[in-house]
Amino acid sequence: MVQRPFRVIGELINHSFARARRAWDARDPAAYQVLARRQAELGADYLTVNLDGTQTVRIRKEDMFDFLPDVVPALQEETSLPLAFDNPGLEFHRRALAVYDRAKSGVPIVNSVAASRENLDEWLDLIVEYDTKVVVMASEKFVGADSAQCLCGEDVYRSAKHFVELLSTRAGRSNDQIIVDPGLAPVGADTYGLVNMGLDAMRRISQDPDLAGVHLSVGLTNFSFGVPQTLRTPLENAYLTLALEAGLDFALCNPEKALVPLSADDPVLLGVRAALEGGRPDENQTQEEAGFCQAEKIMELF
Numbered sequence: 001m002v003q004r005p006f007r008v009i010g011e012l013i014n015h016s017f018a019r020a021r022r023a024w025d026a027r028d029p030a031a032y033q034v035l036a037r038r039q040a041e042l043g044a045d046y047l048t049v050n051l052d053g054t055q056t057v058r059i060r061k062e063d064m065f066d067f068l069p070d071v072v073p074a075l076q077e078e079t080s081l082p083l084a085f086d087n088p089g090l091e092f093h094r095r096a097l098a099v100y101d102r103a104k105s106g107v108p109i110v111n112s113v114a115a116s117r118e119n120l121d122e123w124l125d126l127i128v129e130y131d132t133k134v135v136v137m138a139s140e141k142f143v144g145a146d147s148a149q150c151l152c153g154e155d156v157y158r159s160a161k162h163f164v165e166l167l168s169t170r171a172g173r174s175n176d177q178i179i180v181d182p183g184l185a186p187v188g189a190d191t192y193g194l195v196n197m198g199l200d201a202m203r204r205i206s207q208d209p210d211l212a213g214v215h216l217s218v219g220l221t222n223f224s225f226g227v228p229q230t231l232r233t234p235l236e237n238a239y240l241t242l243a244l245e246a247g248l249d250f251a252l253c254n255p256e257k258a259l260v261p262l263s264a265d266d267p268v269l270l271g272v273r274a275a276l277e278g279g280r281p282d283e284n285q286t287q288e289e290a291g292f293c294q295a296e297k298i299m300e301l302f
Contacts, residue, residue, distance in 0.1 A: 003043070004043065004259065004260070005244060005261065006240075006244060006248060006249050006250060006251055007045040007046070007215075007249060007250045007251075008043065008044045008045050008046070008250075008251060008253060008255050008259075009044070009045065009046040009047070009048050009084050009109075009217070009250060009251065009252040009253070010039035010040075010042075010044035010046065010047045010048060010081075010253075010254070010255050011048050011050075011219070011221065011252050011253055011254055012035045012038070012039055012254060012255075012256075013032055013035050013036065013047060013048055013049050013050060013051075013075075014048060014050040014086075015050070015051070015052065015053065015054050015057050015059070016054050019031070019034075019035060020032070020035060021057055023035070024051070024057075024059070027067060027070075029070050029071050029074035029075075030074070032071050032074060032075060033074055033075065033077070033078040036075045036078045036079050036081070037078050037079060038256070039081075039255050039256075040078075040079040040081050042255035042256060043255060044081060044255045045081065045082075046081060046082050046083070046084045046109060047075065047079070047081050047082075047083055047084065048083075048084045048085075048086050048111070048252060049071070049072070049075065049083050049084065049085050049086065049096065050086040050087065051064045051067065051068075051071070051087075051092075052064065052086075052087055052092075061089065061091070061092075064087075064092060065091070065092070065095050068092075068095050068096050068099055069099045072096060072099045072100055073099060073101070076100070076101055076104045076105050079105075080104060080105050080106075081105060082105045082106045082107060082108055082109065083096075083100060083105060083108050083109070084108065084109035084111050084135070084252075085097070085100075085108060085109065085110060085111060086111040086112070087111075088112075088114075088117070090117070090118075090119060090122055090123055090126065093110050093123075093126060094126060097110075097126070097129075097130045097132070100130075102130075102131075107131065107132060107133055107177075108130070108132050108133070109132060109133045109134065109135060109179070110123075110126070110127055110130075110132045110133070110134045110135065111134075111135035112134070112135040112136065112137045112181065113127075113134055113135070113136050113137065113163065113167075114136070114137035114140045114147070115137075115140040115141055115142045115147035115148075115159065116140050116147040121170075124166070124167070124170045124171045127167070127171045127173065128171050128172060132177075133173075133177045133178070133179065134167060134171075134173060134177065134178055134179070135179045135180075135181055135217065136159075136160060136163040136164075136167070136178060136179065136180050136181065137181050137183070138150070138156045138157075138159040138160040138163065138180050138181060138182050138183070138201065139156060139159075139181070139182060139183025139194075139197075139198070140159065141155050141156075141158065141159040141162075142159070142162065150183070150197065150201075151192065151193075151197070152193075152197055152200070153182075153196070153197050153198070153199075153200025153201040153203075153204055154200075154201075154204065155197075155201075156182045156183070156197060156198065156200075156201030156204075157201050157204040157205055157208075160180045160182070160201065160205055160211070160214070161205075161208070161210070161211065163178075163180075164178055164180075164210075164211060164214055174213070175211065175212060175213035175214045176213040176214070176215070178214050178215065179214075179215040179216070179217045179250055180205060180214055180215065180216055180217070181216075181217050181218060181219070182197070182198035182201040182202055182205075182216070182218065183197070183198050183218070184198055184218040184219055184220070184222045184223055184239075185222065185223075186222060186223065186224070186225040186226050186227075187223055187224070187227075187235065187239070187272070187275070187276075187294070187295075187298050188225075188226050188227055188295050188298045188299065189225075189226060189295065190279065190291055190294060190295070191287070191288045191291030191292060191294075191295070192287060192288070192291060193279055193280070193281075193287050193290065193291060195223070195239075195276060195279070195294075196276055196279055196280060198218065198243075199242060199243065199246050199276075202216050202243065202246035202247045202248060203246045203247065205247065206246065206247030215249050215250050216243075216246075216247050216248045216249060216250065217248070217249075217250030217251055217252060218243065218248065218251060218252065219252045219253075220236050220239070220240065220251045220252065220253040220259070221236070221252075221253060221254060223235060223236055223239045224236050224239075227298070227302070228302060231268075231301065231302060233257050233258060233259070234262075234268040235268065235272065235298075235301075236253070236257065236259060237258075237259060237260060237261070237262050237268070237269075238262055238266070238268045238269045238271070238272035238273075239272065240259060240260075240261060241261040241262045241266075241269055242269075242272070242273070242276075244261055268301060271297065271298075271300070271301045272298070272301075274297055275294050275295075275297035275298045275301075276294060278290065278293040278294050278296075278297050279291055279293065279294030
């Protein structure tokens, strides 16, 4: 079994992957079991369950809901790994948790709570009722009664701190039951400095004694989205190296990839470090201009 310096939430049960799409088209729990077994054998610590549609796959909520009583027990029969239910809709989580047997697989994860979620009080009640761990999308912040995208590391840090306090006081969650996702953008199209924003936020969160024990995670595949296939794993490893330095200890990722920290002199790591530094605006640049510099430096790695 692969040993990694971070915990893996295996991402393959997600319809952005062809194998999962085929399993869905056939409504075949056994095909999802194959994906679960494969990830467990590769050392995943949790398995994400994302049955939602994609840009190219349209899936009705009712069809997802109807399939949960078939697929969740099937996954739990195949492996004892805890499941991480990933969906922006509260009803998906309510129905998934109702058929989840924690005696078989331990504490599940609700992914994710965010400032933009409707009926936030009901999310908190559900987390209490089923005594779950929870992923917080800290890349969104509260603005009065509304929400907005965070645009700097301090915003993300404050959003994370707000949610940790909320989950502690309203849902009885301890710090180590909370996983903060600061957000991660495709590095080749990141003109808003979002990659640096997330890394800055992780450093800030890791330094706050009130947040000791809180976990940090990202959707690692996002980082290399849109680049040539041969460069995707090296790029993800470069980001992973930087994120581990900043305090990352979880990753939603593909355990089939050889995901490991890189040596300090690795040329891809050095290139990504330089690109991200180029993505920080100086006094004569806008963030967008610096973002294009970052993208150009990433392109040079190709």
